[in-house]
Amino acid sequence: MSVQRVLSGIQPSGRLHIGNLVGALQNWVRLQEQYECYYFIADWHALTSQYADTSKLKEFVKDVLVNCLAAGLDPEKATIFAQSRVIEHAELHVLLSMVTPLSWLERVPTYKEKQSEVKDKDLNTYGFLGYPLLQSADILIYRADYVPVGVDQMPHIEITREICRRFNNFYGEVFPEPEGLLTQFPKVVGTDGRKMSKTYNNCVYLSDPPKEVEQKIRTMTTDPQRIKRTDKGDPELSPVFQLHKIFSTKQEQDEVAEGCRTAGIGCIDCKKVLIKNLFTVLEPIWEKRNHYLKKPDLLEDILESGSKKAREVAVETMLDARKAIGLGGLK
Numbered sequence: 477m478s479v480q481r482v483l484s485g486i487q488p489s490g491r492l493h494i495g496n497l498v499g500a501l502q503n504w505v506r507l508q509e510q511y512e513c514y515y516f517i518a519d520w521h522a523l524t525s526q527y528a529d530t531s532k533l534k535e536f537v538k539d540v541l542v543n544c545l546a547a548g549l550d551p552e553k554a555t556i557f558a559q560s561r562v563i564e565h566a567e568l569h570v571l572l573s574m575v576t577p578l579s580w581l582e583r584v585p586t587y588k589e590k591q592s593e594v595k596d597k598d599l600n601t602y603g604f605l606g607y608p609l610l611q612s613a614d615i616l617i618y619r620a621d622y623v624p625v626g627v628d629q630m631p632h633i634e635i636t637r638e639i640c641r642r643f644n645n646f647y648g649e650v651f652p653e654p655e656g657l658l659t660q661f662p663k664v665v666g667t668d669g670r671k672m673s674k675t676y677n678n679c680v681y682l683s684d685p686p687k688e689v690e691q692k693i694r695t696m697t698t699d700p701q702r703i704k705r706t707d708k709g710d711p712e713l714s715p716v717f718q719l720h721k722i723f724s725t726k727q728e729q730d731e732v733a734e735g736c737r738t739a740g741i742g743c744i745d746c747k748k749v750l751i752k753n754l755f756t757v758l759e760p761i762w763e764k765r766n767h768y769l770k771k772p773d774l775l776e777d778i779l780e781s782g783s784k785k786a787r788e789v790a791v792e793t794m795l796d797a798r799k800a801i802g803l804g805g806l807k
């Protein structure tokens with residue numbers, strides 16, 4: 477049996493943070509050992525909401541690439557590429573748009589949610605509505621078997637499957653139906669206790685220097701009931717403990733939880749344990765980041781050769797898709 481194919485992308489809409497590391501990159505690194513993986517930097521997707529200011533787009537694409545490599549993605553094992561360098565995604569997006577009822581796009585939950593959430597941008601654009609369709613093109617063009625997703629992204633896979641069926645019904649079996657590879661992503665809270673997100677300015681970025689990471693954790697929100705050192709706390713109400721659950725050993729978690737409940741340890745000591753463990757994860761990443769940041773030509777080569785490889789597959793698929801529809805050569 478041939479190796480199954482996995483497809484996943486990440487938007488270069490800001491610098492990557494530790495939430496992206498444990499939510500996506502570490503999973504990608506695991507999957508590259510098992511599957512034929514295509515990982516892309518979704519620069520067109522970033523435009524769907526950030527079209528009005530593209531001044532940092534290049535910087536963010538580079539940040540994503542450097543962090544992917546620093547986290548352990550291996551260009552020899554996985555194909556790492558930029559979406560906009562494989563223009564066939566756009567062609568398939570156009571073809572899929574012909575068969576996709578508008579109502580299917582309007583009912584995708586994230587469409588309405590984001591529109592009401594995001595106040596500082598006008599998301600009343602065709603590009604934003606068509607976002608899940610572009611995503612479908614990204615997946616189908618590689619005839620991917622699996623797409624790693626969290627539960628909240630399942631509707632995006634569902635619409636891809638529906639569009640896939642509709643296309644195949646009209647024109648014949650061109651695309652296999654992809655499946656969501658349901659992954660339990662740990663919920664990463666930011667320094668203020670809300671979900672870690674650049675919108676809330678509460679992120680620990682992978683590009684933050686060690687001193688800044690330390691400072692961010694030292695000033696991080698704790699259980700609001702622990703005002704004085706002698707106050708007993710509830711670790712479950714403390715965002716710091718939520719990060720311990722991801723980065724600390726079970727024994728350390730038990731120790732800080734007990735110390736918190738009995739006022740046996742202070743918040744500074746508790747945070748020191750977290751900082752130590754965060755540094756253990758981040759130090760090799762910082763080291764590799766520095767290595768790659770000194771080699772811009774190597775970064776360009778990695779992205780271009782990955783994109784070339786991805787293009788070869790995409791071109792093949794488009795030949796079949798065009799032929800099935802009756803486009804292309806006259807003979």
Ligand code: SF4
Pocket residue numbers: 698699702709710711714715716717732735736741742743744746747
């Ligand atoms: S001891 Fe740790 S878990 Fe408890 S409130 Fe302080 S920082 Fe949070």
